[in-house]
Amino acid sequence: MKLFRKLAIDLGTANSIVWEVGEGIVLNEPTVVAVGLEDRKVLAVGNEAKKMLGKTPEYIEVIRPMEDGVIADYEVTEAMLRFFLKEVMGAAWFFRPEVMLCVPAGVTQVEQRAVLDAALSAGAKKAYLIDKPLAAAIGAKIPVSEAAGNMIFDIGGGAAEAAVIALGGVVTHKSIRVGGNRLDKVIAAYVRKKHNLVIGEQTAEAVKIGLGSAIKLKRPETMEISGRDSVFGLPKNMTIDSDEVYEAIKPVLDQIVSVVKDTLEITPPELVADIIDRGMVLSGGGSQLRNFNVLVTREIGVSAHVAIEPQYCVIKGTGIALENLEVYRRAIR
Ligand SMILES: Nc1ncnc2c1ncn2[C@@H]1O[C@H](COP(=O)(O)OP(=O)(O)OP(=O)(O)O)[C@@H](O)[C@H]1O
Numbered sequence: 001m002k003l004f005r006k007l008a009i010d011l012g013t014a015n016s017i018v019w020e021v022g023e024g025i026v027l028n029e030p031t032v033v034a035v036g037l038e039d040r041k042v043l044a045v046g047n048e049a050k051k052m053l054g055k056t057p058e059y060i061e062v063i064r065p066m067e068d069g070v071i072a073d074y075e076v077t078e079a080m081l082r083f084f085l086k087e088v089m090g091a092a093w094f095f096r097p098e099v100m101l102c103v104p105a106g107v108t109q110v111e112q113r114a115v116l117d118a119a120l121s122a123g124a125k126k127a128y129l130i131d132k133p134l135a136a137a138i139g140a141k142i143p144v145s146e147a148a149g150n151m152i153f154d155i156g157g158g159a160a161e162a163a164v165i166a167l168g169g170v171v172t173h174k175s176i177r178v179g180g181n182r183l184d185k186v187i188a189a190y191v192r193k194k195h196n197l198v199i200g201e202q203t204a205e206a207v208k209i210g211l212g213s214a215i216k217l218k219r220p221e222t223m224e225i226s227g228r229d230s231v232f233g234l235p236k237n238m239t240i241d242s243d244e245v246y247e248a249i250k251p252v253l254d255q256i257v258s259v260v261k262d263t264l265e266i267t268p269p270e271l272v273a274d275i276i277d278r279g280m281v282l283s284g285g286g287s288q289l290r291n292f293n294v295l296v297t298r299e300i301g302v303s304a305h306v307a308i309e310p311q312y313c314v315i316k317g318t319g320i321a322l323e324n325l326e327v328y329r330r331a332i333r
């Protein structure tokens with residue numbers, strides 16, 4: 001058993017992942033917490049809490065304590081972190097772990113402080129921060145230390161962030177508080193408006209993963225969904241097709257892709273030239289939407305490809321930075 005343990009943590013809007021130095025990923029659970037409405041007592045965390053989404057009695061509230069990589073509910077985040085640390089460390093931990101967490105490039109001092117404080121009071125001995133886009137780039141195996149521009153575009157659950165990296169640091173970045181979860185929302189809204197069918201968050205996500213595409217499919221596909229009729233209140237089944245899903249998500253996709261344009265606009269021309277040469281890399285769970293890289297390539301005119309295991313780029317990069325603190329020293333806070 002190791003005495004001094006080092007953990008990297010990615011507190012995402014949708015999923016929280018913990019990586020242990022020397023081990024790899026040791027925890028991956030939804031960033032969801034169920035609390036008692038009256039006493040705010042934590043009742044369930046992660047997978048257990050996600051199962052409760054949309055099914056809770058009146059006295060239980062299910063919370064997503066992170067919004068766009070920033071803490072939205074401090075107490076609940078701290079409790080969740082403590083729970084995750086306990087899971088990973090086991091019951092008896094004599095030496096508190098060192099942890100590294102990642103935060104979006106654009107966060108304020110106050111938001112950074114909140115993340116550090118939450119980690120320390122949840123049981124960490126020391127806590128460091130690294131910029132999320134830099135972590136994503138390291139995790140995607142981009143040579144971040146070179147004197148050349150590289151672009152990374154991370155599409156998570158709650159946010160999309162594009163950044164240009166050179167010489168081991170973030171040079172320019174832009175983000176919007178729109179990510180994969182917004183696609184679920186607009187699919188649910190579309191189905192409700194067009195078919196008077198109310199569907200839950202998890203069904204909407206399944207539709208997105210099953211039928212969603214960033215480019216209209218040549219051969220439309222269909223899927224059976226069920227929910228509640230919004231007029232009669234009774235259970236109802238229907239078939240939805242990929243053209244409808246495309247129509248619903250297209251405006252949001254355009255919004256997401258515009259972040260890349262906005263970032264390139266403020267990037268020094270020499271670095272833009274590098275990016276045109278090298279292409280850009282997509283990371284985050286949302287980049288797995290079918291044909292998303294095709295849409296980005298078409299709209300931006302720079303070839304885009306999805307990283308290997310895009311949902312793990314940020315955590316891998318955070319872990320690698322923690323393992324090589326000296327190498328990335330200048331980028332760590
Ligand atoms: N195959 C897929 N197709 C489309 N979207 C997907 C797919 N798999 C996962 N997603 C979406 O990816 C999103 C979660 O991505 P990820 O785990 O990177 O988010 P996060 O890191 O928790 O959020 P953030 O980085 O915004 O804080 C969800 O919206 C999920 O629905």
Ligand SMILES: [Mg+2]
Pocket residue numbers: 012013156157284314
């Ligand atoms: Mg993320």
